[in-house]
Amino acid sequence: MTPRSRHLLERALPTLFAWLLLAFLFVPVLVVIPVALTDRDYLSLPNNGISFDHFAALANWRAGWMASILTSLGIALASSVMATAVSAAFAIGAWVYVGRWPSILRVILLSPLIVPPIIYAVGMVRLWSKLGLLDTWLGVTIVHVILAMPLAVLAIGASLSNLDPRLVQAARSLGARPATIFGRVILPNIVPGTVAGAILAFIVSWDEITVTLFITSRGIVTLPRKIWTSIADAVDPALAAIATVMLAVTIVGLILRMTVWDRIAQRRS
Amino acid sequence: MSFLDVRNLRKTYGSAVALDGIDLSIEAGEFVTLLGPSGSGKTTLLMSVAGFTKPDEGAILLDGVDITRVDPEDRNFGLVFQGYALFPHLNVADNIAFPLRVRKWDKARIAARVEEVLNLVGLDRLAARKPRELSGGQQQRVAIGRALAFGPKILLLDEPLSALDRTLRDTMQRELKRLHRQTGVTFVYVTHDQEEAYAMSDRIAVFHNGAIVQVGTPRDIYRAPASRFVAGFLGGNNIVSARAVDGGIELFGSRAPMPGGYDASRHGRSVLMVWMRPEDIAIGEPQPGAIAFPAVVADVSFVGSSERVTVSTPDGQELLILAASAMARGIAAGGKVTCSVLPSSIGFLADE
Numbered sequence: 001m002t003p004r005s006r007h008l009l010e011r012a013l014p015t016l017f018a019w020l021l022l023a024f025l026f027v028p029v030l031v032v033i034p035v036a037l038t039d040r041d042y043l044s045l046p047n048n049g050i051s052f053d054h055f056a057a058l059a060n061w062r063a064g065w066m067a068s069i070l071t072s073l074g075i076a077l078a079s080s081v082m083a084t085a086v087s088a089a090f091a092i093g094a095w096v097y098v099g100r101w102p103s104i105l106r107v108i109l110l111s112p113l114i115v116p117p118i119i120y121a122v123g124m125v126r127l128w129s130k131l132g133l134l135d136t137w138l139g140v141t142i143v144h145v146i147l148a149m150p151l152a153v154l155a156i157g158a159s160l161s162n163l164d165p166r167l168v169q170a171a172r173s174l175g176a177r178p179a180t181i182f183g184r185v186i187l188p189n190i191v192p193g194t195v196a197g198a199i200l201a202f203i204v205s206w207d208e209i210t211v212t213l214f215i216t217s218r219g220i221v222t223l224p225r226k227i228w229t230s231i232a233d234a235v236d237p238a239l240a241a242i243a244t245v246m247l248a249v250t251i252v253g254l255i256l257r258m259t260v261w262d263r264i265a266q267r268r269s
Numbered sequence: 270m271s272f273l274d275v276r277n278l279r280k281t282y283g284s285a286v287a288l289d290g291i292d293l294s295i296e297a298g299e300f301v302t303l304l305g306p307s308g309s310g311k312t313t314l315l316m317s318v319a320g321f322t323k324p325d326e327g328a329i330l331l332d333g334v335d336i337t338r339v340d341p342e343d344r345n346f347g348l349v350f351q352g353y354a355l356f357p358h359l360n361v362a363d364n365i366a367f368p369l370r371v372r373k374w375d376k377a378r379i380a381a382r383v384e385e386v387l388n389l390v391g392l393d394r395l396a397a398r399k400p401r402e403l404s405g406g407q408q409q410r411v412a413i414g415r416a417l418a419f420g421p422k423i424l425l426l427d428e429p430l431s432a433l434d435r436t437l438r439d440t441m442q443r444e445l446k447r448l449h450r451q452t453g454v455t456f457v458y459v460t461h462d463q464e465e466a467y468a469m470s471d472r473i474a475v476f477h478n479g480a481i482v483q484v485g486t487p488r489d490i491y492r493a494p495a496s497r498f499v500a501g502f503l504g505g506n507n508i509v510s511a512r513a514v515d516g517g518i519e520l521f522g523s524r525a526p527m528p529g530g531y532d533a534s535r536h537g538r539s540v541l542m543v544w545m546r547p548e549d550i551a552i553g554e555p556q557p558g559a560i561a562f563p564a565v566v567a568d569v570s571f572v573g574s575s576e577r578v579t580v581s582t583p584d585g586q587e588l589l590i591l592a593a594s595a596m597a598r599g600i601a602a603g604g605k606v607t608c609s610v611l612p613s614s615i616g617f618l619a620d621e
Contacts, residue, residue: 166354169321172341173348174368175419184367188358 029247036240043235054241065242068226072206075137075222079144079205084198086145087152092186095160096168106153113150117210120147125214135219143211148201155200159193160186270333272297272455273318273423278327280313287313288324289479300449300456302466305476306502311459312427314476318457319425320344331422347416347424347454351431353408355400361411362387362396368419382418389448390414406437413448423455430465442468463503467491475499497618500544507550508618509586511541520615521562521582528612535619542618545610547591552578552600555609564588566604576600580608 035043037050058065090109094102112120124143125134133139163186171181187194209224216225223242230236271294280288288310295301303311316322318329320341328337336344356364365386369379387393390410400408409429416424426445430438446469449456460466466473467487475483475490475498483495494500501508512519518527518541531541555561564580567587571577571594578590578600590608592600600606 163357164352164354166350166352167356169319169341170348170350170354171356171367172321173319173344173346174415175342175345175371176367177342180371185356189356 032240032243032247035237036244038237038240041237043237043240054237055245057238058241058245063238064221064226065223065238068221068223071221072223075141075144075220076202076205078141079148080198080202082141083145083148083152083201084156084194087149087197087201088156088190088194091153091156091160092182094157095163095165098165109153110150112147117147121211121214124211128215134215135217137220139215140212140220140222143215144205144208145201147208147211148204151200151204152197155197156190156193159190159196163189270330271295272299272332273457274328274330274333275314275318276328276330278314278317278324278329280317280322280324286479288317288327291327291479291481293474293481293484295455295457297455298453300446300458300469300471302458302460302470302473303476304460304463304466304473306461309476310479311461311476313479315425315427315457315459318423319346319348345419345421347419347421349409349412349416349424349426349429351428353400353412355408355411355415357400360397360399361392361403364400364411365415365418367415372419386414386418389417389451391444405433406441409433409441410444413445417448417452417454421454423457426456426458428460429458431460431462438465445469475502477502494544494616495619497542497544500616500618505589506544506546507588508542508544509582509588511543513537513539513541518560518615520560520610521564521586521588522584523560523562525560525612528615531617536617544616544618545614547577547589548575549614550588550590550608550610552590552592552596552606552608555607556611559609559611560615561607561609564606564608566600566602566606568602569600580606582608 034045034050036054037052038044038046038054039048039051057063061067087109090105094106128134128139131139133142167185168181171185176185207224208222209228212220212222212225213228216222221229227239227242230239273295275291275293275295278288278291280286291310291314293301293314303314305311313322317324320336320339324337328335330336331344341348356367359367362383366379366383369382374382383396384393387396390413392407392410392414395403395407400411403411412429413424413426429445430441433441442465445456445458449469458466458469470487472484472486473490474481477496477498483490483499485493490499490503494503494506497508500506509521511521513527513531513533514524516527518525518531520543536542551559562582564582566578566580568579569576572591575591575593578592580588580590582588588608
């Protein structure tokens, strides 16, 4: 084997393969950008130059995109806060009181990860119609909290697993009461896991579609539901515009996470 | 009435008895060690005194006041854990200040006290370090300092040195004794290591199966173990059987006058259980008055200051001897030797 072909086999080919894999992951996502800039009024690539009309249409209140974004944002924020609070309470309790009950409860809390959403949705429709919660803010938020809790429990549980449960006994022997122990001992040590849990819970709610489709109709139109209906009705390029906006927000968020956050973390330690 | 009184304390976990009617009185300023193998109940008693374990029966009195139902946060006892349990997000000074901030001391007083405690435990240079940046011994000093900072009435220590290496353990033992002397606080110390107990304690309470089998000063317990368990658990004594014959003793096939301390009603009338220390048995020319017997060497191992010699006796028992290296010269496995033990080195165990 010549050194050249050896280099090809050991370095160039794997590198090429890695780039291809990355492209496969990213190109379909990036395709939405030119589509969003199309000058026609259906999903297509630009024909005679680019146009920002579809971005302008997003801002038009009557098109309903802004309302959906606000609805989704509100539900996702509420779900995230509630799911994080309940998950933190459970995770801390399970961490302090080791035993059979915490592990049984944990399996129940994690079950939404295992049960297919479609089956869950069928059950929720029946229950919510009995309780009059179909197509209400409360109904959707409760479902999103339940669906988001497994990830929040896992994230917060992971940061607690590095913490010695005897810190609680130590703090009590030093005279601290529950509120002080929570605020000054447990919370400062689980901030990273709790933030991660809150973000994951937000994302779960933000892009939840399956169950939401079943339990909402005209009253609550979340962004995923709005996208879904507009694809079913007409192929409006505004879809690509909203996808582009979300992509931009995500990339900005990632960049901030990688630069600002790390700098803060460095300064703290 | 003592400073701390534990009265008939009982605790069971299902069918397992952790504390089987514990009575113990501790005086103010004492250093008392709860000594026993794991699962003997010593930690359960410590946790009951700390308030984390609720006993099923019995009472704990502090200065005559029943504190059995008082929450741990209201007891004002310092507690030092085996794994230190330092707050990982706080530096050394903030760990020590924690109990003071909880008690809402004012800032100047906290700063002064933290300074004082840092000096006391020898950590004044490391005040700004986080626990993970400290060695095991330094972390243990922080834990002790934190537990002493608020001026506790009693300091409870749960095997605090077991995670440290041997030399560090020796240093920390001296440190603990110094802290005990300097602060005058009552120390209750749990360990399974009898050397640790001997080195530091004013008194030792020996635990076995949830009960205290003997309480006394280290020297008392070393000289006069009250039971077969204490004799065997402490110092690896030889526990062997002998016989009472015609008013004398038959030990390893040799007859001798009965040693003092024998009481037929307590120690049995024919078969006797006796204990003797490995370092009290001599090899070679017997001292006058000693009980001599032949033996065959089974094994010799060098342990530094002395040789550990295992011999088998004519009546088929095994005996461990710690012999000064000079005395053991020329001894090898399979060799025949003469051993001897003074009657005063023989202790009788109660007939169980």
